[in-house]
Amino acid sequence: MSASDLAITDLNDDLRPLVEGVLDGEQLSLSRLISRIENGAPGYQDAVKTLHDHTTGTRTIGITGQPGSGKSTLVDKLVDRLREQDLTVGVIAVDPSSPYSGGSVLGDRVRQTSRNEDPNVFFRSMSARGHVGGLAAATFDVVHAMDAFGKDVILIETVGAGQNEVEIVRAADTVCVVAIPGAGDDVQANKAGILEIADVFAVNKADLDGATATAQELQQMIRIGQDLERSDTDDPVDDPDTWVPRVELTAAIKDEGVENLVDAFDAHYAFIKESGELAETRARRFEQEVRTHMGNELDQLADAVAEARRDLLAADADVDPYTASEELVVPFRRAVEEYIDDG
Ligand SMILES: Nc1nc2c(ncn2[C@@H]2O[C@H](COP(=O)(O)OP(=O)(O)OP(=O)(O)O)[C@@H](O)[C@H]2O)c(=O)[nH]1
Ligand SMILES: [Mg+2]
Structure with missing residues (x-):
């Protein structure tokens, strides 16, 4: 997998100066960037991505x-x-x-x-x-x-x-x-x-x-x-x-x-x-981070799919919860199967 193509100059006006400041060793920028991460400010993930090359x-x-x-x-x-x-x-x-x-x-x-x-x-x-x-x-x-x-x-x-x-x-x-x-x-x-x-x-x-x-x-x-x-x-x-x-x-x-x-x-x-245990610990941590981010993104996708199929979420829908869930998961399953086949 290739590194992110995202450049610091692509970041929004709020985050760009903070990332630049962090790389220049300014404590205040670090402090502010951490607040953005904590508050989930728009684009904070992109900011973290651009830091990767500097870690x-x-x-x-x-x-x-x-x-x-x-x-x-x-x-x-x-x-x-x-x-x-x-x-x-x-x-x-x-x-x-x-x-x-x-x-x-x-x-x-x-x-x-x-x-x-x-x-x-x-x-x-x-x-x-x-x-x-x-x-x-x-x-x-x-x-x-x-x-x-x-x-x-x-x-x-x-x-x-x-x-x-x-x-x-x-x-x-x-x-x-x-x-x-x-x-x-x-x-x-x-x-x-x-x-x-x-x-x-x-x-x-x-x-x-x-x-x-x-x-x-x-x-x-x-x-x-x-x-x-x-x-x-x-x-x-x-x-x-x-x-x-x-x-x-x-x-x-x-x-x-x-x-x-x-x-x-x-x-x-x-x-x-x-x-070699250090390498293992780092690999485990990396995987944990990726899985967490994946889980978050999948949650958002699940929200979108569920929203589009409100009809399946109502208690008076004709289906039971398992069946409703299976139906909602169909697009994910298909995409995952394609992804694995292509891989
Ligand atoms: N007698 C004694 N007291 C200590 C020692 N180290 C810390 N304390 C005291 O224990 C208390 C708690 O210390 P903290 O360093 O705040 O403990 P902590 O584990 O960070 O506490 P939390 O973050 O609240 O879980 C304070 O009153 C310290 O002064 C020590 O070596 N000997
Ligand atoms: Mg403490």
Whole structure:
């Protein structure tokens, strides 16, 4: 498939200057373009298309964990460490409970203000509201925008509740689950889910009692999980193809342990690059995005078809709902069959 022929000069008067600004490294343009993406402004998809040629596949790190575990505090300290390495950083805080967007959440406004002096850090919070194409799609459009802007690393913070958020965080290259001391029971409760998505655990609030015990519990669960997976192989222990999730103790509020966490992220990233898993993750994310966009477009087509055949949608129509649906789908089916035959 060929790349989009769309040029930046083809964009509408609202979006063209924003895309140009983003490519020139103007933060305000980035901020405004993200608002257009969030609000589903006319033509925003075209804007995202034109960014594609300017993206490099920026590294993404997902930070998730229960409410109040210290994710935002940790992200703040992670940004400091990454800045020390001279990396430019984008932060997306996905806040499903908030009706506000664009950094209007109190904590984020404070954070943004305190970072104003550093043009190499860009914070953005996104609420779950709106998003014509869905929250996950909007989040990845924002990742593309930050990538094209030139960010080296993008941190994505989510509370990790709900399908939407799991979908978002799973699509990151590295997933960090933030646990807290005494969270053993909670962790046990959704052990499978957490073990499955975490590449690195941060046991945060390690200044509180019980952090070491929680870390040990997690280590044990990881070992058990790996043993189960390996039970059918001969020489399981040193399997170089398997990443063993790392567990790091952090006290974000005291800025302790954050370096080790960055080190764990780097080790994971190096591992997945080497093993080919990174390419797989990226392919999966790409497919997920394409399917989401396809689904949205098909929904619109379905609306149009249904609208044209209102007669089939009435409760007093002669047909049952299955039959009505089958009739409405006929044009799609025909088109898909032709498409596949041509392919
Ligand atoms: N004792 C202690 N408290 C911490 C630590 N890190 C964060 N906190 C506190 O925990 C509370 C929640 O911190 P946040 O960073 O907002 O947590 P969060 O996970 O982002 O919260 P949500 O986004 O609401 O889910 C705040 O009062 C922090 O000061 C830590 O290392 N030790
Ligand atoms: Mg937070």
